[in-house]
Amino acid sequence: GNSVTQMEGPVTLSEEAFLTINCTYTATGYPSLFWYVQYPGEGLQLLLKATKADDKGSNKGFEATYRKETTSFHLEKGSVQVSDSAVYFCALDPRGYSTLTFGKGTMLLVSP
Amino acid sequence: AAGVIQSPRHLIKEKRETATLKCYPIPRHDTVYWYQQGPGQDPQFLISFYEKMQSDKGSIPDRFSAQQFSDYHSELNMSSLELGDSALYFCASSFVGGSSYEQYFGPGTRLTVT
Numbered sequence: 001g002n003s004v005t006q007m008e009g010p011v012t013l014s015e016e017a018f019l020t021i022n023c024t025y026t027a028t029g030y031p032s033l034f035w036y037v038q039y040p041g042e043g044l045q046l047l048l049k050a051t052k053a054d055d056k057g058s059n060k061g062f063e064a065t066y067r068k069e070t071t072s073f074h075l076e077k078g079s080v081q082v083s084d085s086a087v088y089f090c091a092l093d094p095r096g097y098s099t100l101t102f103g104k105g106t107m108l109l110v111s112p
Numbered sequence: 113a114a115g116v117i118q119s120p121r122h123l124i125k126e127k128r129e130t131a132t133l134k135c136y137p138i139p140r141h142d143t144v145y146w147y148q149q150g151p152g153q154d155p156q157f158l159i160s161f162y163e164k165m166q167s168d169k170g171s172i173p174d175r176f177s178a179q180q181f182s183d184y185h186s187e188l189n190m191s192s193l194e195l196g197d198s199a200l201y202f203c204a205s206s207f208v209g210g211s212s213y214e215q216y217f218g219p220g221t222r223l224t225v226t
Contacts, residue, residue, distance in 0.1 A: 099160060103154060
């Protein structure tokens, strides 16, 4: 079946530090991959996506590259801010138009 | 831009009661998905509808049912509520008929069963 594995949190960083949150997936075929962010008490917001191998999704300084050879979609940001503190979910859509399978989420805490 | 609307935002029910959650998708979106997120957990897919027909089914209990209406809004009906049903319920919508299928999530309904 389809599954997503994320690094466990919390990830604790100081402001302006470099961020990496690892995400690997298992799926048949060519899934679409997503990163969603959930701020405290709020819903899920789409952060970025990639629909095919070697695609790079980017938004608000965050980037992730779809690596089919390593089945990975790691999230990176060069300089985090306190306002980036949230839970980040990696997700896949196996057919590109169907239901999402989420990872367990990684909490990011950024201190000033 | 218009977003997905869910109502109510918060709901408190007692065991064995029923609850109805409503979802209003983004205008012109043709697909609605329901997810359940337990405390500290990842969202789990429950059920989806495309053009008012059930399109996919996940881990939805038999006590739950859902439908999508002619105006594309959807309702999740939950009966014989149990303590374990306490969770955040998200609705998401997408436009499958277009070239981009990403799902846009509503703010969620927080259901507390006491």
